[in-house]
Amino acid sequence: MEKTICELFAGVGGFRLGFDRLNTGWKTTWFSQWEPGASKQWAHECYVKHFGECTDLKGELHTGDDISTVEKDLIPPHTLLVGGFPCQDYSVAHTLASSKGIEGKKGVLWWQIRDILIAKKAPFCIFENVDRLLKSPAKQRGRDFGIILSCLNDLDYSVEWRVVNAAIYGAAQRRRRTFIFAYKNSSAYGQRMKSEAPSHLISKTGLMATAFPIKDTTKLKSTTLPKDIVETSDTFAFLFSNAGYMHDGIVYTAPVTEIEETPISLGEILEHGVDESFYITDETRMARWIYLKGPKKIPRKAANGHEYTFSEGPIAFPDPWDRPGRTMLTSESTLNRSTHIVTDPKTGRLRTLTPIEAERLQGFDDNWTNTGMPQRMRFFCMGNALVVPMITRMGKILDIIIEQEP
Template identity: 50%
Template sequence: MKKTVCELFAGVGGFRCGLNNIKTLDDFEKKEKWDTVWFSQWEPSEKTTQYAHDCYVYHFGERLDKNGKDTTNYNIEDVDKTTLPDFNLLVGGFPCQDYSVASSLATSKGLEGKKGVLWWSIRETLEAKKPPFVLLENVDRLLKSPAKQRGRDFGVILACFRDEGYTVEWRVINAAEYGYQQRRRRIFIFAYKDDTNYAKTIIDKENYSINDTEENKQEAMEKVILTDGFFAKTFPVTKADANRLRTQILPKEVGEVSDSFQCNFENTGIMKDGMIYTLKTVPSYYGKQITLGDVMETGVVDEEYFIPEEKLYYTDPSVTHSDETEERLPKKFRQTWQYLKGAKKLLRESRATGHQYVFSEGAISMIDEEDKPARTMLTSEGGFSRTTHIVKDKQTGRIRLLTAAEAERIQGFPTDHTKYCLMDGKIVEMPLRKRRFMMGNALVVDLVVDMEKTLSVIFDNEN
């Protein structure tokens, strides 16, 4: 089977870099193993610029639809999916703002959210192009969204795949638990048409039949989850202690799923013929561990990354908490990293009732530990935020923020991948804040590199 790809919600090309094992800028000169015939990247919040799209084009060039038109920077909802070139693998990290760990689950609107509706563009693509294989990524909170009807959104996604004749495997993967340089937990979804050789091999190997007993089906599906499936082959796991496979049937209509379906999805599972099989698993990895220190700069770092002493501490560096229940600290004290990352207590007022209450939060490490994988990088990276990484410069010992190149390496991209864009035919530099934003939005490329090895075997065994 030809290794042809369509990359939706492409960002700066994480899936494409992973599928083609692009690790350095020199690798862009090599012939790509996987042919990306079309991609889509459009950021609605950018009114005058499209940095992610233009960075993608700088590295990979344009792609035209069947009508010879470049629609790669259109709102995907406005693209006629029937005009897309044919492809065998659909990939994408579809927008996850409605399920983001940066916001409260209680306020999540899931598929009803402003960006959550972009799932329907994926479904339209499945209906129009019928790709035999699909690989998607999202935040793991998708499994629990929305708060008042947990599992509904993922159930809707599974029902859409079922209606188009797909079996779906999923796994929540923390990149650091397989040796990589970031503690980033995301759900990956691998779907395949039921008439593919891969689907038939999985079924035949386990002697699975739609008319088989439920006990035999469960045994077969558990083997797919633990040893024989796509994710099991790529990222080995074992069953969590005393955990049992749970099953649940999807309602026949997507609308019924939306109205009333709930499910406690585990971190691993498979959906086949409308039946959900889900099991809690734990990683089985004993290899090398890459750390934050391994990807940090060892040479001279630009002065713009260093934090002035007056912005670091407002008092003795050993102080890790503040109590403002009696009186607020001066503004200049609160505008320091020590205050921001420290534990604190302060009075707040309820908007609903007007009564006062004490807000508390714990301290987090001021300086990120070099001997561990980096914490999850968010789109706010580099801003004055508790989640921003602060490191000790290897050469000078001074305290600073991550460089743009370090942020890229934490996500497994080539160093300086986001440095340049091709904008209106001119090469321009991407602003630093945008480079960090792109990495906060990206996936860990190394995971896709690993998945490609399994995908390549699957494709080679197709007709």
Template identity: 50%
Template sequence: MGLDTVELFAGVGGFRLGLEEAGHEVIWSNQWEPSIQAQHASDCYVKHFGADDHTNIDINDVPTEDVPDHELLVGGFPCQDYSVAQTGAEGIEGEKGVLWWEIERITRAKRPKYLLLENVNRLLRSPTDQRGRDFAVVLHCLHDLGYNVEWRMLNAADYGYPTKRRRVFIFAARRDTDWGGWLDEEADQPHYFTQRGFFPREFPVDSGQQQFPVARQPDTELLGDPKQTSEEFEFDFEHAGSMVDGGIWTRDVDPIDIEGETLGDVLQTGGVDDEFFLDEEDMDRWEYMKGAKEEDRVTDDGYEYTFSEGAIPFPDNLDGPSRTLLTSEGTTGPGREKHVVEDPETGDLRILTPIEAERLMGFPDGWTDTGMSRTWRYTCMGNALVVGLVEQMGRTLTQSPDDLDSDSGLVFGSTSE
């Protein structure tokens, strides 16, 4: 059964596309791009989904009562400094403008059954001078609101998608729900992160790794309150983990690679406009930018140092998944991180087209062809998530967690217990 869903930081609708394909319904959404007048992502969202129940204002300015009651809250929120402060009678709160606290505010008021959130993988280790602090604050807030949590760092390329994109997905289940109760009972058991959890059902990992004893003790625990966690907590979170009643279990897992699409599979055939092809006169500069370097350099204040970096394939390999798509794609001027491919029809070198960028992220062809500039089309895709990953998670949300032990035919992991 599908869930009534609220989508925050909606971008051009990646979460919505994936969840609706899995049978869920988005009943309200918000997208706001700060510091610019043109709201290209929101305009794109409205073109495809309509303006009803969509807002294009700063989420900080949205009254909580304007957000409808819902069962699932989703969004890809920025990785920021999540430090907290004690504010007397007002209790614990974070710095104004940090968008995690808007998720916390809405969750506190609406109490959805589930949250499904996405962030860059460095969230698990930030900030550098207190590793793991920011993620622990997120976990502590969810703990205080009555949720159990499971997370997983996923690389889309490991599961058959044509691009390498590593992101942390956070699944939070209210403790009185079926998934919340499942975490209570199962998260400290062997095989949880390889078979029995929320994520391994669609994203299998090697089940033959080192086994933990039954009902093992937490690897660490949250501290007394979010403020103490903010000030004192430090821990190396692994790529998979859970938080139940303040206890934290975490481990690294090895994905079972699934062969799928490659960069070559998404390239357009039948002719690409000349504007996407590289100028021959720039080729030496391209070679330099993409090549390995070890150079003596001097800073403006006279400090001498050796600069070094490895080579990047030029052109990109078409027989595997692409490198991570960036927001800076889309111009033919030399650039180290830009994708350059050999055109399948002419054999000449060119950048990716907007349609190819959309295909890499799992969007329909022309999704961002809504009147925005070409540069913004790449920016929107560079900020997007891989739609198919969300669809897979959405499918798991339509299942009961104990379907694992039923005759439902649910397939998970590489072996069975």
């Protein structure tokens, strides 16, 4: 089996870099990166500067186009489909033309993934999403993930998933993300796994358990997905735990405890002495930082007239050196509660992170985004990215799986 990848919603190339670092022969046949509403496609430009372009089967370039406009049959063949897709409302309905067809909520990118799976039939997939995917939407907990599992089940895939805190597995950031590994039931791996006890697969033998070791599962529970995806959208609700497995429409899930490795501390990734522009020098801004990071109890009134108190606890100010950083958002470096504030190792003064430090939090090479994009966009791209070493960990196990395929 060839080691070929198609990378969707590619950003600045975190999936590709993670597999390239294996140096085991993975080749990307096509990618897609398009930022809606952006006049300048900075992430796409960064990706191309590092890796070059990919043509479709007609020899045309469409990697920077809206994926919904791309003709799926013209995407080059690939063994592995990867992508970090947005968490959205995944509700569906029957199409007017046919009661057998489904129509996803407009603009939801999951349906583009589904269309590519139908067209190209990749044997393996790895997807990344926020941890709240397992619990959304609030009014029908678990429905959205249930729809994704139903789609994959209909296309003859089995699925493993894990919510991974990157810091637990040696990274410099406490970033929790849901990783989904889907594989065709006809694959050699799929044939082996269907004979495994679900609890053993989740805790010991599956790709997720091997890449991200955990203690034995307890409190395993199961449910059966509705036969129809529209029924899943209308009625399904289930409390998914942070690990699980789906085969033949039956879902098994259990809360698991990770086997913690030594993380990288925030202090280890800091630069020593940086440009003056990163320091907090204005007293008014300092007062604002102190307020944003501090505890709050604010009286508020809802649209229906209900009065309540909005509360939030304090955030460490400055961020401690001796533990991994907090989850980095796309707003990193702006004046807001989530931005990291650190004590500079050389000067002892308070400052924000630098773009290089943001890259290190995500496990990218220094100056990865120093490709001509504005500094603000460098932080935005890193806030959108994934933690690259987590991809490499999964890739090591997938290498073994691929070796055993015919």
